[in-house]
Amino acid sequence: MATSGTKTWKLDVIELIEEAYDRLGGEMTTGHELKTARRSLNILFAEWSNEGINLWTIDSQTYVLADGEGSVALPAHCLDVLDVYLTRQSTDYPMERQSRADYLRISDKDTEGMPRWFYVDRQLTPVMKLWPVPENSSDTLTVYYLSRIEDANSYGNDLDVPSRFMPALCSGLAWHLSFKRPTITPDIRSELYTRYRAELDLAKAGDTEITSLFLRPRHYP
Amino acid sequence: MSSYTTLLSDIPDMLDNQSEELAAELDTLIDLAELMLSRDLDVGAFKHQAAGTIQVGTSLVGKPAGYLAPRYLRLTSSGQLSEYGSKRVLEHKTLDWLLEYWPDDAALDVPKYYAEFDDDRLIIAPSSSDTFAYEIGFRRRLPALSDSNTTNWLTENAYDALLTACLVNGAAYAKDPAQVEVWRGHYATLIEQINREHRRTLRDDRREITKDSENRGD
Numbered sequence: 054m055a056t057s058g059t060k061t062w063k064l065d066v067i068e069l070i071e072e073a074y075d076r077l078g079g080e081m082t083t084g085h086e087l088k089t090a091r092r093s094l095n096i097l098f099a100e101w102s103n104e105g106i107n108l109w110t111i112d113s114q115t116y117v118l119a120d121g122e123g124s125v126a127l128p129a130h131c132l133d134v135l136d137v138y139l140t141r142q143s144t145d146y147p148m149e150r151q152s153r154a155d156y157l158r159i160s161d162k163d164t165e166g167m168p169r170w171f172y173v174d175r176q177l178t179p180v181m182k183l184w185p186v187p188e189n190s191s192d193t194l195t196v197y198y199l200s201r202i203e204d205a206n207s208y209g210n211d212l213d214v215p216s217r218f219m220p221a222l223c224s225g226l227a228w229h230l231s232f233k234r235p236t237i238t239p240d241i242r243s244e245l246y247t248r249y250r251a252e253l254d255l256a257k258a259g260d261t262e263i264t265s266l267f268l269r270p271r272h273y274p
Numbered sequence: 275m276s277s278y279t280t281l282l283s284d285i286p287d288m289l290d291n292q293s294e295e296l297a298a299e300l301d302t303l304i305d306l307a308e309l310m311l312s313r314d315l316d317v318g319a320f321k322h323q324a325a326g327t328i329q330v331g332t333s334l335v336g337k338p339a340g341y342l343a344p345r346y347l348r349l350t351s352s353g354q355l356s357e358y359g360s361k362r363v364l365e366h367k368t369l370d371w372l373l374e375y376w377p378d379d380a381a382l383d384v385p386k387y388y389a390e391f392d393d394d395r396l397i398i399a400p401s402s403s404d405t406f407a408y409e410i411g412f413r414r415r416l417p418a419l420s421d422s423n424t425t426n427w428l429t430e431n432a433y434d435a436l437l438t439a440c441l442v443n444g445a446a447y448a449k450d451p452a453q454v455e456v457w458r459g460h461y462a463t464l465i466e467q468i469n470r471e472h473r474r475t476l477r478d479d480r481r482e483i484t485k486d487s488e489n490r491g492d
Binding site for chain 1: 372375
């Protein structure tokens with residue numbers, strides 16, 4: 054018999070939840086079980102945001118700077134900034150990140166010039182502080198940032214997670230749901246966690262940029 | 275041959291009661307007996323199929339006549355089914371599960387689940403995004419016996435249980451508790467025998483399939 058010829062298999066929210074409950078033994082029967090599973094899934098997404106960089110959640114945005122305006126409001130779903138560069142007359146200039154303490158040590162924060170440093174104030178809606186503050190309204194700032202995973206809302210929606218992470222996602226949700234099933238013993242819960250971590254670590258190991266690493270001493274002439 | 279007509283004579287004979295009062299109640303006794311058997315027997319005769327069409331935008335599907343409980347519901351044709359292998363078996367869920375899954379019945383997609391909605395209707399989710407032909411398997415009541423329908427599966431295959439059920443109800447009608455107990459005990463034995471026979475048939479069928487598979491080397 055012929056092979057399927059397709060490589061498009063994916064899980065939507067409801068199928069993921071069903072798979073997770075199947076792993077616990079016994080299908081869900083009530084609407085509450087469905088609702089609480091979706092909540093657990095969104096909590097799991099937040100947990101993954103704390104795990105570090107998920108390459109598929111890196112997003113970018115470009116801002117046109119305004120003369121004398123040293124603050125840039127980042128999207129509310131921005132978790133952290135990874136890389137920033139300033140573009141002036143078609144030339145890109147990488148910028149360096151400062152800590153809060155470094156930024157606070159700057160005595161004249163309103164000094165205008167070509168921005169070289171940035172500090173990310175991680176509020177609920179994060180703000181990026183530039184220094185020196187922009188001296189014109191033509192430079193652009195491109196920000197690469199780590200974004201939240203899209204919410205699981207409608208049960209028929211696809212998941213904002215690549216297929217290589219599906220095993221870990223199923224295991225992780227099953228583990229979260231095990232706390233909501235009083236019949237699940239600590240032993241089984243522990244087994245679920247072990248499998249979840251193994252599958253997540255495996256997926257994360259593959260979620261890297263395959264490039265060579267060069268280490269070079271800085272040369273001071 | 276056993277039939278509705280033979281029941282009309284066998285019930286008074288077995289109860290040793292040829293009164294006109296009993297004769298006037300015979301149809302009721304037969305109806306009650308059929309009801310008892312439909313609840314107690316677990317045999318293939320109560321399984322039935324029907325077909326229909328679900329229109330675009332529909333979320334409620336009428337139950338077929340005689341419907342007691344669902345066995346399966348599957349979509350059998352639509353252009354939108356091609357990616358699912360041309361037919362799709364819907365999964366049975368509880369109503370509150372289904373309403374949580376698909377809260378907006380105006381949103382359309384290929385149906386995936388179904389649940390009992392009320393006495394007359396099933397609800398599917400998502401609401402139908404196309405016109406689908408469907409087939410429904412269900413447990414049903416057998417066509418009731420009457421002077422215009424004198425035979426059914428019960429008269430042909432379980433006449434002993436049918437008659438005994440009539441006698442349980444007949445003895446109760448005659449206010450004879452001792453006879454009720456006698457016939458009830460006999461009825462329970464017959465029900466167990468018939469259900470056991472059906473289970474054995476299912477087991478034998480499976481064994482035959484297994485043997486065939488072994489012979490083919492599957």
